[in-house]
Amino acid sequence: MLFKRKEKYTLDMNRIPAHIAFIMDGNGRWAKKRKMPRTYGHHEGTKTIRNLALEANNLGVKAMTVYAFSTENFKREQSEVEYIFKLPKEFFSLYFQELMDNNVRIMTIGHLELAPQETQDIINDAINKTKDNTGLKLVFAFIYGGRDEIVEATKAICEEYKEGKIDLDNITEDYFESHLMTKELPPVDLMIRSSGECRLSNFLLWQLSYAEFIFDDAYWPDFNAEKLHECIWKYQNRDRRYGGVKK
Numbered sequence: 001m002l003f004k005r006k007e008k009y010t011l012d013m014n015r016i017p018a019h020i021a022f023i024m025d026g027n028g029r030w031a032k033k034r035k036m037p038r039t040y041g042h043h044e045g046t047k048t049i050r051n052l053a054l055e056a057n058n059l060g061v062k063a064m065t066v067y068a069f070s071t072e073n074f075k076r077e078q079s080e081v082e083y084i085f086k087l088p089k090e091f092f093s094l095y096f097q098e099l100m101d102n103n104v105r106i107m108t109i110g111h112l113e114l115a116p117q118e119t120q121d122i123i124n125d126a127i128n129k130t131k132d133n134t135g136l137k138l139v140f141a142f143i144y145g146g147r148d149e150i151v152e153a154t155k156a157i158c159e160e161y162k163e164g165k166i167d168l169d170n171i172t173e174d175y176f177e178s179h180l181m182t183k184e185l186p187p188v189d190l191m192i193r194s195s196g197e198c199r200l201s202n203f204l205l206w207q208l209s210y211a212e213f214i215f216d217d218a219y220w221p222d223f224n225a226e227k228l229h230e231c232i233w234k235y236q237n238r239d240r241r242y243g244g245v246k247k
């Protein structure tokens with residue numbers, strides 16, 4: 001089918017973005033509006049991840065990366081940090097089977113090794129069980145920071161140079177990219193941040209160089225499949241020139 005109609009946004013199924021990255025913002029404000037603790041917002045936010053992953057998978061999106069915990073999020077109250085680290089258990093106990101049945105592959109970028117052992121085990125179990133799935137790659141950026149990722153890649157390349165494995169001429173953009181945590185993923189076409197904030201917050205700094213950005217006012221727990229269609233529709237109506245000139 002060439003076009004798929006959903007609500008008022010008609011999508012060109014031949015130009016679905018390969019990789020969509022989400023900054024899931026506004027969980028705290030969503031909860032506060034309802035006089036609930038911030039953690040309730042995070043809890044509701046996991047439903048949005050499930051809904052969008054299934055919809056993205058149906059649309060043929062190859063990868064969806066969600067910013068679940070940044071290197072800076074450790075500055076939050078300990079109780080909130082502990083709560084977020086418990087969310088994978090809840091998320092996978094509720095949604096693992098459905099994601100598996102839909103051929104979704106779970107992956108992570110970031111420093112999962114810094115999470116509590118139980119959190120690591122739960123996420124690694126989901127990664128292992130879904131490693132042969134060929135549908136959407138659902139990537140959790142967990143204890144992730146864009147600057148840190150660039151520094152890590154630089155260090156790895158310096159080691160190779162020091163050991164005489166490469167020359168300076170080998171260090172191209174493609175070579176650098178092959179040392180990033182996202183090396184198995186397609187380039188990011190579209191970055192969506194919820195809650196109306198307009199900043200990158202140290203997310204995928206290299207990878208977003210040529211992505212289209214959409215800042216949507218909805219708080220993350222309210223961001224739904226229709227919003228996803230709206231964003232893809234906006235993306236498809238943009239003119240991507242990659243520094244060139246429109247023909």
Ligand code: FPP
Nearest residue numbers: 024025026027028029045046068087088091
């Ligand atoms: C931002 O809202 C959201 C977060 C810091 C992370 C929430 C994480 C999840 C929903 C996913 C958990 C991970 C897995 C693996 C299921 P905010 O608290 O900054 O909102 P505010 O700006 O309104 O305060």
